[in-house]
Every structure is written in C-alpha cells, then in structure tokens.
Amino acid sequence: MSIGTIGTSPPRRDGPDKLTGLALYADDLRPDGVLYGATVRSDRAHARILSVRRDPTFDWNGITVLTAADLPGPNVVTLMTDDQPILADGLVRHATEPIALVAAPTRERALAAAKAVLVEYEDLPALLDPLAAEGHAIRIYGDDNVYKRIRIQRGERCTVTGHLVRARYTTGLQEQLYIEPQSMIASPRPDGGIALVGSMQCPYYVDRAVKRMVGHDRVNVLQAVTGGGFGGKEEYPSILACHATLLAMRTGRPVKITYRRDEDLRCTTKRHPAVIDLATLVSQEGQLLELHARLWMDGGAYHTLSTVVLSRAILHVGGPYRCPFVDLSGTVVATHTPPNGAFRGFGAPQAQWAMERHMDRVARTLALDPIELRRRNLYRDGDITGTGQVLVAPGGFAVLESAERAAAAPFTRNTVRPGVSRARMAAGRGLALAWHGCGFTGNGEAKIKGKVGLEVRGDDIAILSSSTDIGQGTETIFPMIVGETLGIPATRAFNTPHDTGFVPDSGPTVASRTAMVVGGTCQKAAEQLLSLLRSRLGDGTFDALVGRWDPSWGPLKVEETYEVDPNIQWDPETYQGDAYPTFGWSCVIVDLRVDLDTGEVLYDRVVTSTDVGRALSPVLAAGQIEGGTLQALGWATAEEVVLDARGCMRNDRLTNYIIPTALDAPDMVTILEEIPYAGGPFGAKGIGEIPMDAPAAAVAQAIERATGAILDALPMTPERVFSALVPR
Amino acid sequence: MLRCEAPVHRPHSLEDALALRMELPGATMLAGGTDIMVYLEAGQLQPTAIIDLSGVPALRVLRSVTGGQYYGAGLTCTDVVGSAHAHPLIREAALTVGAVQIQNRATLGGNICNSSPAGDTLPVWLALNADFELASIHGRRRVPAARFWRGYKKTEMRPHELLVGIIVPPLAGHMHFRKVGTRLAQSIAKVVFAGRYVPAVDAMLAFGAVGPVPMRCPEAESALIAGASPAAVAALVEKEISPIDDVRSTQDYRRKVAGNIVRTWLEGR
Amino acid sequence: MMIRFLCNGKAVEVETPPMARLLDVLREDLRLTGSKEGCGEGECGACTVRIDGMTVMSCLVPVYQVDGTKVQTIEGLADDVVHPVQAAMLAHGGAQCGICTPGLCMSAAALLESDPKPSREAVRVALAGNLCRCTGYQKVIDAVAGSLVEDR
Structure with a gap:
C-alpha cells in the first residue's frame, strides 16, 4: 500500500537538533577524565628518523608520549594495501607524516608537548613530481613507484581519415573542507576493549583498522553527528582512531584528538591532481572516431584508495559520448607528498574536466557549435560504452534538453560586489555534460555484501545500518523507504545509532551508493519483514499483522543482504563488462561574467539538470x-592547494585556501530528471557525486565564450584567467 | 584554545588609556580583537599585557571639525557603514572588511595600526589626504597618512602613543575604491586601490597589497594632473608599485591588475 | 578573573583568564556546544554568537569583553518555540551536515531584526561570513529570504 511519502520532502530528521545547537559532534563530547591527544609530525618529505627525544626543558609531568615502538600489533593502517604505518617507524615518506603521539590533560598542553618532542632526521632525496615518478631511481612504492596501471581498449580502429585533435588537461589538488575538522575520541571499555566515537563516514573502516591494530575484537565504533565529509572522512578517520586508541590504551583514559584547521588542511587527504592527455580522431561532421587517453594521477606517499580513484577516472574519461574505438590508460604513482584520497567524484571529475574541455577543442577545430558537437556524440539508448556495457535509457538528452529550456528563462545578474563600483565585464554562458556511475564499480557490491537490519520495537521500526548521515540525509531517507514499503508513516521508522557494536556492516558511505544500494536493501528488508508476518498470519496491513504476532514465534526482526543484479557481468582483469549498475546524467549551464581587469569570475546563475532516477526527497536531492x-x-576558479618545497600545504588557513561564500555563489536552478533505475529503491539512482563532474568545464567554456581565453588547467584562478586574457 | 595569561587593562577614559600606555609601553593594544586574537591563536604573539581600548567612548566618535571630519580610531566598520555622515569612500572600504561579524568588531584604528600592507581601508586614508592624530600623556600630534607607515608593519607611532582619531579634510574630486580578492567576502586583498582626482589640479592614487606599506604613486599622479592618458598613467602605476609573489598571488598579477584598475576608472570617469 | 554576563537571558559568572576566547568559555565552561569551531581565525563563522545584538565571531572575542553584556548563542535563539529562521531552515532544507547551521541562524536572525523582508542580495551579504560547504547556500538563502519575521 503506497502512502505517498516517496517524492515528498518532509523535514530532515536531524534538522531540529542541528538547528538548535543540540546535535552533538565529536568535539562537543567531553567524557569524564578525558585527555587531549596531539600528533608529532614530520617536517621532511623523505628522511630517516635518527631519534625521537623529549625536550628536557619541557615539563613532562602528566604527559604521555608514544612512538611506533609502543604499538601492540601490526604498524599498518588497514585499508586496501598494507603500506601506510600508523606511526612512522624509522623513515618518513611525506611531510606531516605522524611520528609520535602525546596525550595531556588540556589541549594546549598537548599541543605544546607535541612541539617539545624533538625529531632528528637524516634527509633523503625526495621525489615530488608525479610525472617523473614512474620508474624513478628514488623508490617509494614497489619497484617502479606505480600503485596501479589500467588500460581499456575496445573497438575497431578507424579506417577513414579524420581530424586529429590532441591536448593536455590538468587539475590540481582540492581539499574537501568539511567545516567540522577531523575529531575522534577513544575510551577504554570495562571489558578491556575500546569504544570509539568520532566524525566519520565509514564506521566499519575504523572498526577493522582498530581491531587489527589491537589484535582483538573488543572494539566498537560509533559515528558522532558528522560535520561534512565529501570523502575526506572516508578513510582518514581510521588513522585518527588508531592514534586515539593507542593513547587511550596507554593512559587508561578517554582520549580526544581534534585537529586544528591548519593541521587538518596540511595532513589530511585531498583530491588527486591529474594530468590527462587526450587525442581524438573526429570526422568532418564531428563524430568521434577514436579516443586515446593517457592519464596520470599523483597518489602521494601511500596507497590509500588511489587505485580505485584511478579506476573510476579511467571509466569516466570518455565522458557521456559514444566512440567506436577507445584506448584509455592511466597510471597512479607514488610521490613523497601527503597521500591523496577519496573526494566526491573520486577521479571522475578530473577525467570529465579533460573530456569536456577536449570536446570544446574539437568544436573549435572543426568550427562546430560545441553543444551541437556534444549532441552528435551523446550516448543514445543501446549504445555501447568503452567497457562494452550496453546502455539502457541513458539520460544525456533528457538533461541537456531540460537544462537548455530552463536556461532560456531570464535571470538577474549578481549585483552585490563589495568594493567594486566600476569594472569591465564580459558575460558568457557555458554548458557541459557528464555521466557518473552509481555505486561501486562492476561487481564491487558482491564483495561488500552490505546488510541492513530491521526490528519492530513497539510501534516503531528500528533500522540498523552502518550508512551514516554526513549531511546528505540518510537519517531521513531510510525511514521514508521503510515506511513506504511497510505502508506506515516514515516517522515511525528511525535509524539506530551507527555503532558497529549493534549495526551490521552495510558497506561504506561512499560512491553515491547509500540511497541507491543500502536504501534498496532497506526496501528489501521491509519486504522481508512483511513476508515474515504474512508467512504466519496471511494477508493484512503491517499494523494489523504486527498486532497479532505471537512473541513466542520469535522477535520481529530481519536482516537483509544486498543482492547484486545477476545480469551484471564485469571482468576486473580486462576492464570489460558492466562497469556500473547504472549511470546518472548531468547537464550544467553556467552564466558568468569575467572581470577583464582582474580575471575574476563572477557567477550569476547555474542551471543544473540531473537524472536522479527518482527523487526520494526532492529537497534533499536538490x-x-x-x-x-x-x-x-570552487574547484573551478578558487581553490588551489599551494605546496612548498617539502610537498607541504603552504596555504593551510581558511584565509588563503579560498572556498566560496554566499556572495560568491550563483543563483541555482536545479532540475531533477527522473529516469528510473529498476535496481534502486523506487527507481532512485545515486546522486551524491555527479554534481562535481560537469560545472568546471561549463565554467571554462563560459570564460572562453566571454573572453576568448582558453583554459585547460584547473583551478582557473584569477591569475590564470588573467594570463589567458588578450591584453588590452 | 591557546592560553594567554596576559593581564588586561580596561581604561574607560582616554586619560587613563594614555596613562596606561605610558606605564606599559610593551603592552598590546586591543580594540575589536579581530587581528590580535588571530595572532594569539596562531602563536605569533605573546603579549605581556593588554590594553583594551573598546571601553573608551572618546575613541568612538564621528564628528565635523574645522578642517573636515574627525573619525575616532575606535569606530567599527559597522559604525561607519551605518553612518549617513561617513565619507562614501571610507564606507565602501569598511564594507569590504571581512564580513558582517568582523565589521561589527574591527575598528578603523585597528586596521591602521595593524598596518598590514593589505589593510582594506588604508589606501583610502592616503587618497583622502587624511591626518592621523596620535596622543600621549605629553600631548597630541598629527601625522599625515602618507608618512605614517614606515616599513613592513612599522609605523610612525611612538611607544607611548595611541592613535586616537583620523582627520579627513573636505576634498572634492572624482573618487574610486576597488578591492581585488579571490572572493567577495572574507578575503584578504591582493590589490586594493583608492583614488581621487581633480582634473588638472590634484590626483591621489593609493594602493595596498602591492608593497611593504600602503603607497601612493607620485609619478603617475603628476602625469595624471598633467593630462596624461589613462593608459600612460596606468603604465606609471605599474612601474612605481613594488608587489611581491606570495601564497595569495603573484607580483606580475598584482602589478598589471593595479594598472588596469586605475585605467578603467580613469577611462570611465 | 571573574566575568559576569547574561548568557541567553541567564546571569552567568565564569572564573577564567580574561584573554580566554569567548568560544572556549561558551563551549568548555558553560557547556554550550552549539557554537562550533571550524577555523579558529574568524573566517568560517561557525562560532557566530551575538553580543548585545551584534553578531561576532566568538573565536575572536576575548571573554573579558563580554563582561556586563548580553550574549546570545544558538541555544538561546528561541525561548520556547522555534525562531522563524529555524523553522524556515527546516522547511527549506537549509541545514545539511549542520556544523555551520547554528552560526548561519545567528547571522540570519540578526539580519531579520533589522530587515524583516530582506532581498536575496541582502541575505547574501548578511551570510557572507558563514561558510557552508554542503548547501551551495541556495536553500539557506531561500529559507532566510522567505522567513518573513512577522511585524510586531
């Protein structure tokens, strides 16, 4: 029985607490007897650690200091590859690498103590240039500094003549810049175990990492209300958790580590910078005939998730366009820089920045309209992708058409510019398209086997999952899905706290998979619960059946495991098959003005049209x-990470790592197209990452149309735009 | 979070403030705190004592005086923005300082005495030929804005003195203010400009963030008075300023943008 | 030093070094953790509170300066019922991760007192000191421009 919740936008569950200041984030918690942890970090890119000493002039009373020698188990941050130590042992491979930990009764004492731990180094030659890394004499990883190479070849070489268009496109580091810095508290449990609570996306990542370090299972991990993640709290919190745990075990007291913003900026993961060479063969009419891509990414000093980021980049580098022959290869290398990691989009934004810019270049070369060129190549129903996947109902044309329709409406220019009363401005409009694979690549979900539990608790339904709400709305969406399936108001279902001691592993909160995959599992779990009731009691509404359930039959609870669509075929060796269960589609149209005196870009309006499958809650989706x-x-025109000679972030403050304010943001027109995906709950697709893919290229096209300046490198800071402008 | 144990003195009259200034020449002056608190948290300042000026009413006045307008050094940016009497150029500069929460605390005097070369309001005082009134228990003196900043973060103020006010003479002319940062609020200037021009008579072209101190461009000003073209004036500006490369921007960008701002203003005048 | 002020309408006394940050006194001494620390240098606005009605970055206020003043934090924005800004933010989806939300609400409430029906541009100016990374500001601006505090 449908009760019509899906497609409405009830207020978010966690809204009242967040709006009144009652929501407790990790740093808001202060367990009795808490100590404050701080981290001693390398200030060298690559060096041997000769000694770690305490400054004898410092008052060490009440302060605990730990180094790698104090580790109870393997010195490894458990993730994909066992290469990253919890604390550097004898060697540092990047600036800001953790070397020692301190705990003190106050935060200030902890910071002072961390400064009073003196590290003596012997510098070693550092390798910072990713383009020089592969096979370099200075070894960081394996025997050639390559974390992974991927190559996809498919199709028939072109036999007719065409135009060859080739160029290089680059992107820089980007910081996630969640407004809540990383924070974690580890507390000793009465049973000798450790309870962790912190800011995170993936409680089970933390759970696995800490259990492996301590060598036993008496560990539970609870997500605190989390102030943004964007990938930055996918894998990084495991390090913080290991650190806090070590200090808590040694001191026997709860230990909290909250990074200051400058530390967070310097040492946490960033979006991988990329260099992408594209060469296409194009017919006179603008049909893509061949696409050759060569992509390099800088993974930094440790593996983290870089191989998967590379994979997603390669799988998206062709953009939403059909091409009869593709040869796509990518390499992610090691350098002596802080490791890069997950960030919304996960490689796809870098790849599609390149392809969309390249489409503009092709259009320029052939003197074709860049939008018409896209139209001629955009995937249609039944087209085959570079991995051989047959596309069903691709949404490229739908989003293109609805975005263009919306962009035809008049809009007001952004008029408020404090301190600017006269300027020479040139206006331009740009359009870009993107696709984004929803959920894990290929049969990734088959390995994860994400689970969701449901329990009837009185009149309410408890939803047990490890899928966290980091702002995107999990606490609201899951109850809507469960309520709708059971035919009861969503308000009677609720997510239990995401504590690994009580909830099953639903897989990580990443990859635009939470609503689509885990939400789908919620739906299946609710159906299973109904089946359980009906197996005993026959037909009837959920409430009627629950009232007649005899407790002696057992508890009313179910656990559901995500089942991968058996039709999905994927070969991870050849990279052929169904790369993703489905794709989202996006078109972005940017109206902006360029200040010709300064190269500053002023955003007036952005129209986006996105195929979301089904907008479970339109407000949350938008x-x-x-x-x-x-x-x-921000990535397009403002955000630039400036590294010093040691590979350490120089602009480690919010005054000089620039993200947009309310005055810099455009008015947004947000269109949600709904081309349902049968495998998602009520047709929903993943939407968390796709908005990252197309805007930068739309901005570049708009700048080009406004000024003639051609920019192929991100970020397009005022300085870069200015240099590309034709001098007056 | 960083703990500062420095004692705080809160004078409630100018006399008391000046007496404290005499008594504690090494003390740190604090009004709105929007700079000092940042330095403290960054560990860049270890004050021995604080003299708080926020409780001195005499510093928070805006009035007409013979010879122009008098701005108390303790006026906040919000005071200036909200005053119908404030000079439009000063008001425009005040609106570009940080954002509302910063403007509510940051004072004119604080911006001047912090003497960051990128201080948003500083070129305005140059362009308006303002005098800064410095006071000590020995008396008062006036220093033209053009002579106040002596070097990077160095000022003309003596250890016992306080900046108490700014005198802005009544000046005619075309005026212009422009701040260039990467974003429209909460930004530190890459180039900030204030200009004033009376054709054939007088010209002031003042910049911040393009040298160790806020600076004027005398050659460009002379050329402008003599009737040089906007492009020629801009070229002189680019020659006279001395920007640097830093984490926020480049020398080359700042130089050319400074010239462009002046040229566009003069061409559109 | 003993600091006395009215915090959300209640008289409080705190023994603290005078140069302690107001933010720390609120969070640590008074356990009012609704004001957040996002940067510690007056850039992000997550710590925005009001002193005698004026919004400030509480990380930049030495606590002695609030002696004898009225301080309002997010915990005291509404007495019993929700403030119109809070209601509008909930209805429009203006809060996501929520870490910037208390500060945004304080800035918005201050705006609406002086300008009950602000233009979108006025809202942008008023909120420019509150960085948000989740919303793109669109729904925040929708909420605040649509709050329509009733004329009293």
Missing part, C-alpha cells in the same frame, strides 16, 4: 546537487 555544484565551482 541539496546534494546544489552543494556539489558550488564545491565544483
């Missing part, structure tokens, strides 16, 4: 799109 769009505009 919120994802709009937030991601502005994050992409």
